[in-house]
Amino acid sequence: MLAALLAMSAIAIVLGAVLGYSAIKFRVEGNPLADKIDAVLPQTQCGQCGYPGCRPYADAIANGEADINLCPPGGEEGIQKLAELLGVEPKPFGSDAQPKPKSVAFIDENTCIGCTLCIQACPVDAISGAAKQMHTIIAAECTGCELCLPPCPVDCISMLPIEENVTNWKWKYPVFALRPSK
């Protein structure tokens, strides 16, 4: 009887020690779920979700504080991916958060006064310029977040939808009638 109790206790202690040691040794830094969510988000850093960037939104979703339908730049597909990742039902966008066509900002260089306010607002450093010098958008890096629009005192920034050209053109989904129409 005593031997059995001692044996069981010894096993419990050893296993407990192993678990305790592994918890320290194999500790995962950060929140892996938030990382996965962040990987799905489009990284426009636009703040349309109400959080100051994609990473804070990912953290909020991971902590169960935010819904998955708050990211218009991600589109319906982004919701699908988040739903799949989190194992929940996809939800439609709210009426105030509808996806827009992908755009890049454009600075009208004749109007720009070189105030640097947009440079300070750009979350991805996609505007180059200096005080009292004309500013310009680095189109390849612009995420189309529109955060540079409100600070501009002379309204010289506009959003231009990305036009289809030979390099970004995609084959369309084939549409055909299953039966000839008469």
Add this chain to the structure above:
Amino acid sequence: MSALFKFNGGVHPPTHKAESTTTPIAVLPLPTRLVVPFRQHAGDAATPIVKPGDHVLKGQLIGEPQGFVSSAVHAPTSGFIESIGPHPVAHPSGLPDICAVLIPDGKETWIEKVAVDYRNTPVAELRDHLRISGIVGLGGATFPSDIKLRPLRGHSIQNIEVLILNGAECEPYITCDDMLMRERATEVVRGGEILRFMLGAGKVLIGIEDNKPEAIAAMRAAVAAGNLPFEVVSIPTLYPSGSAKQLIRVLTGREVPSGQLPTDIGVQCFNVATAYSVARCFEQGEPMLSRIVTVTGNVTQPRNYEVLLGTPIADLLAHSQPKTDTRGYLMGGPMMGTPLPSTDVPLVKASNCFIAISDALFPAPPATLPCIRCGRCAEACPADLQPMDLYWFARAKDFGKTQSYHLFDCIECGACAYVCPSHIPLVQYYRFAKSEIRAREQDKLAADRARERHEYREFRMEREKREKEEKLRAKERAAQAAKPATSDEAPTASDAAAEARRKIQDALAQAKAQSAEAQPRNTENLTPEQQADIAEIEARRARIRELAKSDVEAPKE
């Protein structure tokens, strides 16, 4: 004669090659206007280096390669650049692309042509020469040839054992390679020898389908005349044996593994027309300016033409006289070609064939029916895929699944759609899925870059804040350190203050003395009335001063 191997599937569509091989290759007269696109190759468009109004010579470089996968573009004839800008091109989208419009001066003045002695030139220089000469694969993919001759993925180029020259030309209607081999076999073989030399390959196999006996005979004669250890292999006619991977399988029995390149198994493959261009490039010093193209289908005079790149298709078609019931044109063959958006577009390096379409030759396909999962497409697929599953996943937009079913091993040959009893346009689904997946990969890359930039910005702002705080703290520390110092040096400081005060007093005294010495000039030689006035004013001012003094000082007391 080495033993031949087989690949799975394949189809036997009617070849329709006899129509366009009855007459020799014709050289098209100089058109009145050429439109030269800067993107005639796989990869990035060339950068224009000429301006509107410039006079260019035949063979002059007008577009420099930009990026790793890119190639050069040259003026196909001498003349003036009219404009540079977007122009409709032969692209399935019908969208315009950047082109140079060249008005020929009719003189055909060449640049100075420099032949290259390839045997005594480093291979790296030869590759650069191919790149700047705009040599790209003419089989249809227009992949820059210099990259195919480069050691990639850690392989040394010496690993290439077999060079294959692809003269299979398996697609129906197209005969441009056939006619090239018949008429210019010597140069094709010489080009093959240059490519063999650059790769250091030991063996050269020239694969030609057995429905081209004249081409096989001409090539064998050229090989014998050149006394080269090449082997011209007649392969069974079976679509798509002209696809690089399938031809490699047929000739060597080796299979290119999924996601790998032929060089990974020691084989490299070039089209015969590419070999011909390579020979012209090194022996004559001519960059790629023209190509041989088949015009066939619903035309009165089907034949092959040697045409300058940039020639408007309408000019070319006019020489073959399309019949009145023509309802459109295909660029490429009937299996893999795409409809031309208009005949206003220019001929490019990828244009191997133009087919006039009529209802009689190409009847509208019967209505599409649902997939019955008969599996005939899988039997026909030369890439050993399961087209019915790929179709299913592409239709459901389940792109992850299409990739796990190896969608990117699909060569879009169309054999599956050809045998499909339900007439489903399968290849369209695969193209759709492939371009969606590519777009997603691009988006993913852009998102990763944006994340990195955003994180760096946050880091930078944090760092700036920290630095500012540190500076502030350092200032405070300095101020604190300065305080006890002032009490220590108090006597000297007060000495300095006393010194300063004395200096100021001295200066004031000096100023007073000066003003006392200086007599105002307007006070001399005055009349008695004026002096009386002055005395009166002075008295008044003195009174006011007294009043002011008492007023100001009164509240003080």
